[in-house]
Amino acid sequence: MGASLPDSAAANRLFLSGNEAVARAARDAGCRVAAAYPGTPSTEILEELAKYPGLYTEWSVNEKVSLEVALGASMVGARALCAMKHVGLNVASDALMTMTVTGTEGGLVIAVADDVGMSSSQNEQDSRYWGRFAHVPVFEPADAQEAYDMTRAAFALSEAHRCPVILRLTTRICHVKGRVQPRERELHEPAGFVKDARRWVMVPGNAKPRLPLMYQRDEALRADAEASAWNTLYEGTDRRIGFVASGPAFMHVRETFPNAPVLKLGLSHPLPIERARELARQVDEVLVVEETEPLVEMELRAAGIACRGKDVLPRIGELAPDVLRAAVAGLLGEPAPKAVHAALQTVFPRPPTMCVACPHLGIYYTLAQLRNINISGDIGCYSLGAGQPWNALDTCISMGASMGVALGMDKGRGEADAKKSVVAVIGDSTFLHMGMQGLLDITWNRGNVTVLLLDNRAVGMTGGQENPGTGRDIHGEDAPRIDFAKLCEALGVKKERIRVLDPYQLPVLFKALREETKIPEPSVIITDRPCVLIDHYEATQPYKVIADKCTGCGNCIDVGCPAIHVTRRATKVKPSGKEVELAFVRIETSACTGCGLCVQPCAPEAIVHAAPEHPVNFLYKKI
Amino acid sequence: MTITNILVCGIGGQGVMTATEILAEAALSLGYDVKKTEVAGMSQRGGVVTSHLRFGPQVLSPQIMPGDADLLVGFEAAEALRWAHMLKPGGAALVNLGRLVPPIVNIGLYDYPDDPIAQLRALGIEVHAFDASAMAQELGNIRLGNTVMLGAIADRLPFPADVLLNAVLARFGVRKPQLVEVNREAFERGRRAVAAAEAPPVAMVG
Ligand SMILES: Cc1ncc(C[n+]2csc(CCOP(=O)(O)OP(=O)(O)O)c2C)c(N)n1
Ligand code: SF4
Ligand code: SF4
Numbered sequence: 001m002g003a004s005l006p007d008s009a010a011a012n013r014l015f016l017s018g019n020e021a022v023a024r025a026a027r028d029a030g031c032r033v034a035a036a037y038p039g040t041p042s043t044e045i046l047e048e049l050a051k052y053p054g055l056y057t058e059w060s061v062n063e064k065v066s067l068e069v070a071l072g073a074s075m076v077g078a079r080a081l082c083a084m085k086h087v088g089l090n091v092a093s094d095a096l097m098t099m100t101v102t103g104t105e106g107g108l109v110i111a112v113a114d115d116v117g118m119s120s121s122q123n124e125q126d127s128r129y130w131g132r133f134a135h136v137p138v139f140e141p142a143d144a145q146e147a148y149d150m151t152r153a154a155f156a157l158s159e160a161h162r163c164p165v166i167l168r169l170t171t172r173i174c175h176v177k178g179r180v181q182p183r184e185r186e187l188h189e190p191a192g193f194v195k196d197a198r199r200w201v202m203v204p205g206n207a208k209p210r211l212p213l214m215y216q217r218d219e220a221l222r223a224d225a226e227a228s229a230w231n232t233l234y235e236g237t238d239r240r241i242g243f244v245a246s247g248p249a250f251m252h253v254r255e256t257f258p259n260a261p262v263l264k265l266g267l268s269h270p271l272p273i274e275r276a277r278e279l280a281r282q283v284d285e286v287l288v289v290e291e292t293e294p295l296v297e298m299e300l301r302a303a304g305i306a307c308r309g310k311d312v313l314p315r316i317g318e319l320a321p322d323v324l325r326a327a328v329a330g331l332l333g334e335p336a337p338k339a340v341h342a343a344l345q346t347v348f349p350r351p352p353t354m355c356v357a358c359p360h361l362g363i364y365y366t367l368a369q370l371r372n373i374n375i376s377g378d379i380g381c382y383s384l385g386a387g388q389p390w391n392a393l394d395t396c397i398s399m400g401a402s403m404g405v406a407l408g409m410d411k412g413r414g415e416a417d418a419k420k421s422v423v424a425v426i427g428d429s430t431f432l433h434m435g436m437q438g439l440l441d442i443t444w445n446r447g448n449v450t451v452l453l454l455d456n457r458a459v460g461m462t463g464g465q466e467n468p469g470t471g472r473d474i475h476g477e478d479a480p481r482i483d484f485a486k487l488c489e490a491l492g493v494k495k496e497r498i499r500v501l502d503p504y505q506l507p508v509l510f511k512a513l514r515e516e517t518k519i520p521e522p523s524v525i526i527t528d529r530p531c532v533l534i535d536h537y538e539a540t541q542p543y544k545v546i547a548d549k550c551t552g553c554g555n556c557i558d559v560g561c562p563a564i565h566v567t568r569r570a571t572k573v574k575p576s577g578k579e580v581e582l583a584f585v586r587i588e589t590s591a592c593t594g595c596g597l598c599v600q601p602c603a604p605e606a607i608v609h610a611a612p613e614h615p616v617n618f619l620y621k622k623i
Numbered sequence: 624m625t626i627t628n629i630l631v632c633g634i635g636g637q638g639v640m641t642a643t644e645i646l647a648e649a650a651l652s653l654g655y656d657v658k659k660t661e662v663a664g665m666s667q668r669g670g671v672v673t674s675h676l677r678f679g680p681q682v683l684s685p686q687i688m689p690g691d692a693d694l695l696v697g698f699e700a701a702e703a704l705r706w707a708h709m710l711k712p713g714g715a716a717l718v719n720l721g722r723l724v725p726p727i728v729n730i731g732l733y734d735y736p737d738d739p740i741a742q743l744r745a746l747g748i749e750v751h752a753f754d755a756s757a758m759a760q761e762l763g764n765i766r767l768g769n770t771v772m773l774g775a776i777a778d779r780l781p782f783p784a785d786v787l788l789n790a791v792l793a794r795f796g797v798r799k800p801q802l803v804e805v806n807r808e809a810f811e812r813g814r815r816a817v818a819a820a821e822a823p824p825v826a827m828v829g
Contacts, residue, residue, distance in 0.1 A: 015651055119662060143658070143685075176660040176685045177647065248685075255683040322688045340712055341690030342746040347705040348733035350634065350725050352670035381668065389730050557729060562669055566729045583731065590765070 016180045018147040018173035022111050023048035024180070025151035026081045029107070030188030031055055033073035035066035037433065038462040039085030040120045041174035042113035046083055047465075050474045059466055059474045062399070062433040063088035067095045067110065074108040074164075075200065077190035079155055083111040086125040087398065091434070093130070096164065098202050100134045101210050103162040103217075106190060107155035113169040116291045117318045120461075122379065122396065124316065126293040127168050131269035135214050137221050138166045138269035139230070140246040144178040150266065152183070153230065157267075161217055161224075168268075170291060172248040172318060222270035230266030231275055240332060242283030244276060244296060244307070249289045249319045256321045257328070271296060273303045280305050287312070287331065289319055354384050356563045357539075357595035359456055359529040362503040363425070364390035365559050365597070366510050372420045373517065374409055378402035378435065380427035381460040381531075389560050393425060402426045403438020407447040421517035425452045428484070429459040429467040436491060443492030443522045450516045451524045454503070455484055458531040488524045497523035504529060506600045532593065539593035542610050545586050549606035552582030556598035556607065563591040564598060626679035627781055628687045632706045633698025634723055635670050638769035642696070643674035645773060649790035650678040653782055658685035669725060673706060696776055698768070699723050700739040700752070707746055715749040717775045717817060719768065721756030751775065753816035759809065767809040774813025784814065 016024060022045050026034060034057045036046040050057040056073075060066035063084040073080035084092065089112050096110070112130070115121035131138035139154050141147040147169065154165040198206045225231060236242070238259040245253045246265035253262055263279040265272070280286050286307040288297040297309035312327045313319060322339065329336050354360055364385040367375060377383060377393035378401060386393035395405055406424035409417070426435045431453055442449050459465040466472045471481030485498050497519070499512055509527075516523040530536040547567075556564055570582040587598070589610040599607045629646060633639040640661055647659045655678040662673050675687045692710050697703025697718040710716065718740060728735050736742060740752045753775065759768035770791055777784035788810055795802040 015647065015657065117662075172660065172685065176658060177644075178658045178682075178685070179651070179656060251683045251685070318686075320686050320688065321684055339688065339690035341708045341710065342748065344708045345704050345742065345746075347701050348725070348728055348735065350669070350671045350702075351727065352635070352668035353726050355668060384668070388727055388732060557726075560726055562726050564726075564729065565724055566731070569731070581731070583729075585729075 013179040013181050015177055016144050016148070017044065017175055017177045018141065018144045018169055019044035019175070020048050021144040021148040021180050022083070022151045022167065022169070023052075024182055025148040026109070026155075027052045027055060028182055028185045029152045029155045030079050030186045031081050031155070032078035032106070032188065032190065033070060033080040034058075034082070035060045035069040035080075036083040037061070037063045037066055037088060038459050038465045039063075039088050039113075040462055041115055041171040042083045042085045042088075042111065042169070043462050043465070044174070045111055046474065049081070057474050061468060063092040064095055067092040067099075070108055070110075071095065071099050071104070073190075074104040074106040076106070076193045078106040079108075079188050080106060081109045081111060084113070085121065086112060086114040086127050087121065087123065088112065089127055089130055090125075091399070093134075096130065096134050096136075098207075099164060100136055101207055101214060102200055102202060103210075103213075104158060104164055105162065105194075106188070107158035108164045109151060109154045109158060109167055110164055111151070111167045111169060113171070113174050114292070116170040116172065119171055122398065124292055126291075126295065127166065128269060128295050129293065131166050131168075132295070134164075135218055136164050136166055137161070137225070137267060138168050140168050140266060140268045141173055142247055142250045142264070142266070143173065144176060145180050146266065147173055148180050148182060150230070157224070161221060163217060168247070170247055176248075218270065222272075225267045225270045226272045226274050228267045228272070231268075231272045232264045232266070233275060233279055234262040234264060236261035239283045240285065241328060242279045242286050243289055244279065244286060244300070245289040246296070247291060249291055252319060252321045252324055253289055256324050265296065268296070271299050273300070273305070276300055276303075276305055280307075285331070287328070289313065289324065291319055292316065351387060352384060353562050354381060354560065355532050356561055356591050357532050357593040357597070359503045359527060359531070360385065360454060361559050361561055361595075362506055362509060362597050363452060363454060363527065364392045365601075366506060366513060367392035367423070367425075368558065369510065370513060370517075373423050374417065374420050376402045376406035376409060376422065376424045378424075378426040378430050379461070380430050380454075382425055382427055382454055385425070389558050398434075399430050400426070400434025400438050402430075403435050403442060403449075403451070406449040406451075407438070407442050407445065410447050410449055411445075421450065422448065423450045423452060423513070423517060425454065427460070428453065428455040428457065428469045429465075431484075432468055432482070436487065439488065439493070439522075439524070440491045447522055448520045449522055450513065451522070452513075453484060453488070453524055453526045455526055455528050456531040457536055458534045460531040460533065464531055464533045484526050488526070493522050493524050497521055498526070499524075500526045500528055502529060503527035504595055504597055506597070541594045542589045542592035543587050543594060543596075543599060543607050544589045544610040546606050546608060547584070547586070549604050550584050551604050551606070552584045553603065554581070554583040554585075555601035555603070556585060557583060558601070559598045561595075561598055563588045626677055626682060628692045629676040629694045629696065629776070630687050630692040630706060630709050631674045631676065631696040631698070632702045633672055634702065634725075635668060635672050637672070637698045637723075638766065639672045639674050639698055642698075642769050642773055643676050645790050645794065646676055646776070646787065647678070648793070649780075649782070649787045650676075652786060652790065655679060656682045658682045660685040671702065671705070694776065694779055696772060698755075698772060701736055704736060704739040704742055707743055707748060710748060713749075715751065715779065716743055717772070717779075718743070718750060718752045719755040719772060720752050721754060721768070751817045753813075755813065755816075758812050758816070762805055762809055762812075764805070767805065770806045770809035771813035771816070774810035775817045777810070777814050778817065
């Protein structure tokens with residue numbers, strides 16, 4: 001069998017994810033500065049880059065800052081990369097929309113990862129729009145090798161046209177591993193900053209003369225795209241349909257319709273219209289396969305090229321082979337192909353849960369007990385508080401939104417909400433990203449909001465990265481550590497309205513929340529226990545349930561810890577005649593890390609320490 | 624074009640991705656083109672994880688479509704059932720009997736299936752079920768479940784089992800030599816668990 005393999009030199013290649021390939025390429029391209037704020041599916045780009053010596057990497061406090069750091073580096077002539085998830089570019093867009101006017105010096109690449117299919121995001125967005133909006137070119141790799149090659153090409157194109165270049169990734173590029181052949185490393189010595197106010201100081205008088213340059217650049221880029229080897233026309237014998245495809249969708253098209261002509265867009269903006277015309281001449285019908293918005297489709301139509309697209313393909317999610325097969329059959333008037341397989345089985349859903357002993361568990365247990373509150377939430381692991389068993393988070397919009405939304409809920413309320421308190425819940429990293437401005441707005445405008453600032457010393461959601469509150473930098477080395485209590489005070493919260501407490505002490509937390517929500521002033525309750533996934537976390541002696549003592553009250557289940565399991569259910573009729581459901585439990589002692597949360601609501605004291613020699617294993621811990 | 628499609632499923636934290644990575648390394652060592660993709664929405668926190676592995680002379684799309692998997696490797700019984708429709712007719716499922724019951728079931732909102740294995744068999748699927756979690760625990764470390772599962776797959780691949788074993792052991796060889804022997808044992812136990820069923824291997828590569 002080995003003899004029939006096409007590539008015996010394969011052993012020299014690397015096996016990399018798209019993210020790893022981008023990182024490796026940036027390093028090989030002589031990138032000197034790389035900055036990012038974590039966000040799935042882009043996070044590993046910076047994590048990987050940080051492992052290479054010889055270049056500066058940082059976690060920035062948010063995406064806008066990271067893009068500005070990259071721009072500054074570019075201004076002095078260094079090659080720079082900035083990475084983010086799709087929503088990050090919304091945050092960074094203010095900088096982008098003007099740096100496209102100044103242009104860049106050292107190559108500047110913006111790697112932006114769209115979560116097509118929404119595996120872990122609050123929305124689905126097509127970042128290719130930014131290319132049009134900001135007049136910058138867009139590369140769309142279709143696999144890890146292309147992610148490598150295009151990252152390198154993007155640095156070169158950025159320098160050729162002196163503008164930022166977007167590398168548009170999707171989840172199916174970032175997290176797919178494939179073989180990658182790296183190339184020789186380049187070195188780039190920054191040329192130095194050239195002072196030039198007309199270039200870098202964007203006041204109207206300086207910016208206006210630069211706008212025509214931007215439009216000229218568009219034309220030059222369009223010519224490049226028409227001639228670019230990244231845009232390839234694959235001939236085909238089955239000419240009923242010719243495809244225009246980019247990104248991972250290209251691979252799906254090639255796999256599903258190997259004999260059809262395909263125009264593969266690699267440098268997809270500016271759109272190589274003439275190449276598309278060439279394809280259209282060869283085929284009966286053109287079908288544009290793009291994730292997710294009909295951008296190319298609309299531009300082709302505007303150029304007078306008839307095509308199909310979102311009228312037959314879904315606008316949402318990935319355009320995987322099965323989706324394509326069905327759509328194309330419909331287009332050709334053929335019966336829909338049916339894959340032969342076992343019927344889909346109905347199995348309970350398994351949504352993500354908070355970790356065993358997560359410090360957020362105590363927060364939501366407590367919030368769930370409070371009545372008459374509206375809880376404005378934010379993005380992070382603590383968003384899971386909206387789910388079972390707590391149902392104690394009422395909104396989640398965008399990073400930092402909990403602050404402004406809470407203030408708006410306070411100021412906008414009428415009779416219906418007059419008796420309710422407004423609580424905002426936000427994580428440490430989210431607070432520093434975009435929440436602190438909102439808190440300032442609350443204090444300045446005298447909002448009546450109680451803020452729960454969950455300092456778990458990590459960006460938990462994305463895997464426990466560092467932030468300015470952890471006291472470590474991207475390399476895990478000691479760094480200045482922000483003091484949240486002082487920061488809140490500086491933002492205008494009265495000192496006596498700031499409390500720092502342990503989220504594992506349920507009665508203390510309950511009392512503090514009750515008190516603070518009654519006082520009509522801004523207040524902040526900071527909780528200070530670490531995420532269980534980081535090394536600050538120390539597991540202690542685990543617990544077990546004495547079966548004979550468990551009365552089946554189910555109180556401990558309300559904590560929501562995944563280590564607590566129901567062994568038996570029953571119903572009991574109370575003297576009052578009321579029927580109550582009972583659930584008897586056990587604790588998976590090998591998973592329990594002894595946080596003690598579930599012990600507190602257990603009235604019959606059925607939860608006790610397991611034998612000390614019982615080993616704790618981190619089933620839910622990152623391996 | 625003969626491509627082997629292996630779908631590995633389980634829940635976040637079980638080592639699904641690591642196991643698939645090791646399988647990928649084995650295939651790579653033979654010069655195959657390999658693509659591996661994960662669908663893991665916030666998988667660190669106990670959610671559903673699937674890892675798709677495709678290898679052959681040339682692999683374009685990284686995704687396995689419903690009805691295309693040659694092998695379904697279930698690290699958790701209910702998860703194997705959830706993904707049963709991914710198997711092609713005649714494909715086999717290798718399933719860990721160990722159950723991980725999520726809070727949503729404990730709260731009482733949903734039921735865990737009574738017998739996921741029987742349900743799989745009722746679908747006409749060739750199922751090999753064994754308690755990899757218990758075997759791992761017997762060997763002293765729940766994480767060895769991963770290696771047990773790899774052992775179970777080993778005789779169903781289009782290449783010799785030793786290639787996979789070597790890929791497993793290479794992980795520890797240098798950094799943690801003390802783990803080599805126990806992993807070898809875990810691997811063999813997984814192999815024996817499936818061999819005991821004496822089923823004919825599935826023809827995967829034409
Ligand atoms: C603009 C933007 N950037 C990045 C993300 C990805 N993201 C979601 S939550 C989060 C951080 C959560 O950290 P923290 O607030 O500390 O809460 P934890 O998860 O630790 O509870 C990140 C980076 C996002 N959703 N939006
Ligand atoms: S990763 Fe950390 S913050 Fe997130 S659920 Fe787990 S313990 Fe909680
Ligand atoms: S003490 Fe209770 S809540 Fe804490 S980890 Fe153990 S089982 Fe979970």
